Every structure is written in structure tokens, then in C-alpha cells.
Amino acid sequence: MHVAELMTTPPVTTRGDAGSVSVGPETDLATAADLLTSIGVPALLVVDTDGHLVGTVSRSDVLRTLASRQEPGRAELDPPVRRLLELTCRAPSVHNTQPWLWRVAGPTIELYADTSRRLPASDPDGRTMLISCGAALHHLQVAARGLGHRCTVERLPEGPRSTLLARVTVAPGLRVDDPDAQVDERHRKDLEESARDLAAIAARGTDRRRFTSWPVPEQRLDLLASIGSHEGCLVVPVVDPQQRHRLEELVERARALQASDPGLRDEQLRWAGRGGDDGVPEPALEGPATRFDDRPVIDPGGIERADGVLVLATTTDHVLDHLRTGETLSRIWLTATSGLLSLVPLSQVVEAPEIRRSLQQDVLGTVLSPQLLVRVGWQETSRDRLPPSPRRPLADVLLR
Known part of the structure; x- marks a missing residue:
């Protein structure tokens, strides 16, 4: 099967969207999939032998078609x-x-x-x-x-x-x-x-609704930290009152920065309440949500007194560290879920370089590189469960 059989005409993207990579109409789908995966663009330009742009082919169409085809020698997933x-x-x-x-x-x-x-x-x-x-x-x-x-x-x-x-x-x-x-x-x-x-x-x-006022015992935080640290990333509970106060200030700075940056604002709007099979669904935006132009955006709110707070940090700041941070996040989240605790990541505080440095110096007080902040707490038992994210x-x- 070739690109020409899937391409959209007239083109629905521009050279800026798809970069400078183009394929011919007779390019096979496997080659197109390899290109899309390696360069990370949402679509490829389709150019004829005279160099004219004749259409585009999207990443989702190519991958979906390849995955659904029943080819000789290729079985469906067991x-x-x-x-x-x-x-x-x-x-x-x-x-x-x-x-x-x-x-x-x-x-x-x-x-x-x-x-x-x-x-x-x-x-x-x-x-x-x-x-x-x-x-x-x-x-x-x-x-x-x-x-x-x-x-x-x-x-x-x-x-x-x-x-x-x-x-x-x-x-x-x-x-x-x-x-x-x-x-x-x-x-x-x-x-x-x-x-x-x-x-x-x-x-x-992920339940972004406000936790109850019941405090999370330090022993529970220590247990999460101990279990999570086996996955290659250090998990540091923040319990000192002065450190927590400084952390609350940094979270508020990060939220204000996010609200004032048009690029960050637009990015959140694209992923908030959009429906479909990705993004944050509308029910998950209930609770402490900031609004831009009367539209809710993803905002898990600040840190309250009863919240447990954990910082995931690594000794270096490389690709492997980021991957292991994700494994650690999964480990502590599943453990928290089994113990009826709710967990919400706060990524904003580590997204801005200057705030991330302040988190490293003022809260961790070490050379550790903070990768993610999470808060944990108890949800109201009378609340209905949110539907699963798509x-x-x-x-x-x-x-x-």
C-alpha cells in the first residue's frame, strides 16, 4: 500500500508544520511510518516528480492503517x-x-x-x-x-x-x-x-479535586519514598515547615508564570476538555481550575496544609534519569492507589528553569536535580469516582 492511497488533498498542513521532509506518492507506508517516527512530525508532505505539493499524509492515518492490515506472514496481536x-x-x-x-x-x-x-x-x-x-x-x-x-x-x-x-x-x-x-x-x-x-x-x-483536611502521616510518606527509591530515582518527602512554605511560594510563582505566558496558556487550552481519545477530559477539570477566557485549563491547584508532598529527584539530569523518574512515579502512584491515597503530579514547578533551580537550592538544599513534584492526600469518601481518562x-x- 502506498502513500497516495491515504494522502489528503488539498494539503491540510504546511511545510512549516511538517518540516522539510517530503515523500513521493508511491512511497510505501512502512517507509513513511519509519520517517514519521524518526523525525517526530504529525504529517509528511507528498510531492510529485515535478516537485509540486500534491497532498499530505498524517502520522495517525499511516500508523492506524499499518496496525490494522492483515499481511501475509503477519499475525494479529495475540x-x-x-x-x-x-x-x-x-x-x-x-x-x-x-x-x-x-x-x-x-x-x-x-x-x-x-x-x-x-x-x-x-x-x-x-x-x-x-x-x-x-x-x-x-x-x-x-x-x-x-x-x-x-x-x-x-x-x-x-x-x-x-x-x-x-x-x-x-x-x-x-x-x-x-x-x-x-x-x-x-x-x-x-x-x-x-x-x-x-x-x-x-x-x-488523576483526581485534581481538592483533598480533604485529613493529614497524610509522615510514615506513609516515608513508605512511598522508600518503595519509590528502588526504581532508580530518589523520593524526598517535604515535611519541614520552612521548606513547605518555600515550596508553596514556588508553586504559586509557577502558576502565575503559566497564566501570564500565552504559549503555555494556549498549549494547556489545546489539551483541556477537548474530548476524543487523549487530553484531560472535562470532568477532570472540576475543582480548583484557573480559567483563561472563560475556559478551564489543567491546574491541580496549590499545596494545602494537609497535603503530603514528595519531590522526585536524581543525581544527574540525563535521558536515563528522566526515564527512571517516570518508573518511580508509576511505582509510588500504584502503591498510593493500593493504600487509598490520591496522587497528583505538579509539573509546573519544574518546567521553568529558574523555579526549578530555586526548588533545588531552597527546598532540597543539595545538588540533586528535581524532576517532579507530587502531592498526595485523601479524597472525600462520599464523592463519586471520576470516569477514567480516555x-x-x-x-x-x-x-x-
Whole structure:
């Protein structure tokens, strides 16, 4: 199948939108998909042999078509693999952008960054995009264990400049409900923990509504910090009153900066209450939401006295650190969910370089690089659960 069969005419994008990369009408879809993945643009220009722009072909159309085609020698995803990826894609992501792509080849699953979903205004370097992908990578590992698989993970197999972020090899394992399983008590506890994590994937969500006034015990924060730190990122509870006061000031500065920046404002508006299979749905914008031009935007509010606060930080500030931060975020979020705690990331405070430096110097007081701030607390038990955030169809996130 060729690009000409999918292209839109007249062109619905410009050379500025798709960069300088063009293909001919006879380019096969697999080649177009490789180009779209490597350069991270939403569409390719289609140019005839005379150099005339005759149409455009979108990334979503190419990937969806490739994923749905039944080609000779290419089988559909096995149901267990499909279930594994469906659970994996429940992972949290900044503004619910879901910036990941997957390639399945036998027992190997590869994770790629979908750079077309990077947020250019708030995330020019792609750091929070990588954190989102790291959360998906951890969800994959948790889902695999919960479904009775073992997996090994190779991070950045082609180096930090590649969009290939991880290669995961999945092998059969044991399930806790397997009547023939011969395991000792330690392994049985591991299996039971995996089953709890699997349930937490289904229950986890982002609820931006104000927490109750019930304080989160420091012991709970210490437990989250201890568990999260096993994933390659330090988790630092902020409990000192002076540090918390300074942190509250930084959060307010970040919110004010966001409100005054047209680029950040427009970016949030594009992802807030937009409907469809991505972005933050309208019900999730209830509660403490700032409004621009009478439209709600994503704003989890400030830090209240009863909120527990954790800073995720790393000793260096490289691609691997960002990926491991996402894995840590997933770990503490699932643990919090199992313990009936609600968790909300506050990414604004680490998006502006000057505020991020203040967080490092004034709150952490170390050379650690702050990657993300999260607040945890208790939701009102009488509240209805929010509906789950939408997810992109699996066909849209699969590479051939």
C-alpha cells in the first residue's frame, strides 16, 4: 500500500508544520511510518516528480492503517499481548498526551517516544515526555508480572539520542492463582504484590479535586519514598515547615508564570476538555481550575496544609534519569492507589528553569536535580469516582 492511497488533498498542513521532509506518492507506508517516527512530525508532505505539493499524509492515518492490515506472514496481536499493552497504556502522562509507541516482535516489546506529542511550550527538551514514557515502561513491567510473565528490561539500547527508549523481553512465569504453582512463601508474597499492583493499574486515576483536611502521616510518606527509591530515582518527602512554605511560594510563582505566558496558556487550552481519545477530559477539570477566557485549563491547584508532598529527584539530569523518574512515579502512584491515597503530579514547578533551580537550592538544599513534584492526600469518601481518562486506540500506538 502506498502513500497516495491515504494522502489528503488539498494539503491540510504546511511545510512549516511538517518540516522539510517530503515523500513521493508511491512511497510505501512502512517507509513513511519509519520517517514519521524518526523525525517526530504529525504529517509528511507528498510531492510529485515535478516537485509540486500534491497532498499530505498524517502520522495517525499511516500508523492506524499499518496496525490494522492483515499481511501475509503477519499475525494479529495475540490476546495476551493485547491485554498486556492495554494495561500498559493505562499509564499516566502529562496532560494525558500518551507520548508512546510500541513495536512487538515475538517475545520482545520495544518502547519508543512519540515525539509528535511532546509539548513544545512547557517541555521543549522532552523531559516530561520521557517521564511519561518511563511511567508506561513501569506499567508494562507491573502488568507483565501480574499476568504471570517474567520480563527483562534493556533501557536506551541504542543510546540516549534514539527514540527507542527500552527493549523488554517477556517470558512465561507463574500466576498467584495457578493451582500447580510450586513457590516458596517469599515468591508467593511477590506474586500477591503483583496481583495488587495489577488491580491498582485499573483503579489508578488523576483526581485534581481538592483533598480533604485529613493529614497524610509522615510514615506513609516515608513508605512511598522508600518503595519509590528502588526504581532508580530518589523520593524526598517535604515535611519541614520552612521548606513547605518555600515550596508553596514556588508553586504559586509557577502558576502565575503559566497564566501570564500565552504559549503555555494556549498549549494547556489545546489539551483541556477537548474530548476524543487523549487530553484531560472535562470532568477532570472540576475543582480548583484557573480559567483563561472563560475556559478551564489543567491546574491541580496549590499545596494545602494537609497535603503530603514528595519531590522526585536524581543525581544527574540525563535521558536515563528522566526515564527512571517516570518508573518511580508509576511505582509510588500504584502503591498510593493500593493504600487509598490520591496522587497528583505538579509539573509546573519544574518546567521553568529558574523555579526549578530555586526548588533545588531552597527546598532540597543539595545538588540533586528535581524532576517532579507530587502531592498526595485523601479524597472525600462520599464523592463519586471520576470516569477514567480516555486512551488512544491500540492501533494508534503500535508500530509495524
